[in-house]
Amino acid sequence: xxxxxxxxxxxxxxxxxxxxxxxxIHVECLKMHTRWIVRLxxxxxxxxxxxxxxxxxxxxxxxxxxxxxxxxxYTLEVSSPGFDRPISRDQDFLKYRGxxxxxxxxxxxxxxxxFKGHLVDFIEDDGQKIIVMEVAGENYRIPQAEIIxxxxxxxxx
Numbered sequence: 001x002x003x004x005x006x007x008x009x010x011x012x013x014x015x016x017x018x019x020x021x022x023x024x025i026h027v028e029c030l031k032m033h034t035r036w037i038v039r040l041x042x043x044x045x046x047x048x049x050x051x052x053x054x055x056x057x058x059x060x061x062x063x064x065x066x067x068x069x070x071x072x073x074y075t076l077e078v079s080s081p082g083f084d085r086p087i088s089r090d091q092d093f094l095k096y097r098g099x100x101x102x103x104x105x106x107x108x109x110x111x112x113x114x115f116k117g118h119l120v121d122f123i124e125d126d127g128q129k130i131i132v133m134e135v136a137g138e139n140y141r142i143p144q145a146e147i148i149x150x151x152x153x154x155x156x157x
Contacts, residue, residue, distance in 0.1 A: 005029045005036075008069060013040055013060045020056055022048065026086035036074035038064075041081045048080035087150040093122035093131055100153040103133060105146045115140060116153065 006027050017024040021044055028039040042048045042056060057078040064070060087096060096119055103115040117135035122144075124130070129144040 005070070009038055009040075009064075012063050012067060012069065013056075016059045016063065017042055017056055020052065020059075022052060022056070025081055025092065026088050028086075035072065036070050037077065038070070038074055039077045039079070041079060041086055043081055043085075053078040053080070083152065083154070085152045087119075087152065088147075090122065090129065090144075093119065093144070093150075096152060097121055101133065102149075102151055102153045103131070103142060103147055104149045105142060106148050107146060109142055109146065110140060112140070115142065 006029050009029060010024065010027050013027070014024045017040070022042045023044060024040060025043050026039075026041040028037075028041075030037040030039075040056065040060065042052065044052070057076055060078070061076050064074075064076070084102075087093060087101065099119055101115075101117070101119045105113050105115070107113070112135075115133050115135055117133045117140075120132040120134050120139060122129070122131050125141075131142050131144060131147070131150075133140050133142060
């Protein structure tokens with residue numbers, strides 16, 4: 001359900017975001033006790049303003065309501081990614097090679113679920129998309145399908 005909803009949110013929101021001259025870099029859908037929280041992270045050259053977020057929020061909210069996208073109450077949050085920008089799309093993993101990142105996986109890989117290091121590469125191996133991360137001098141190969149959350153990190157953290 002969550003993945004399906006994320007895909008639907010992206011398909012409906014992305015044309016609005018692009019039409020406003022921005023890029024939809026990440027979508028989160030969280031089921032809370034009484035409502036959904038839908039988060040859209042936008043970016044553009046020169047940064048995203050509060051007005052940008054407001055315009056997109058109004059248009060996308062209307063589109064969600066017209067399409068009856070979410071059954072029940074929901075909160076739509078639209079923002080810029082901040083310094084700890086989420087990384088989820090193929091082009092993000094390619095763009096941020098060499099950058100410090102934090103990655104959380106769904107299951108342990110070499111005994112680890114929380115990786116803090118540098119993104120070395122993003123490759124396709126035997127039909128599977130893999131990120132290569134350097135952590136404390138050692139390289140780890142993490143299947144993209146195992147990644148629950150990935151984001152940019154501060155160099156010192």
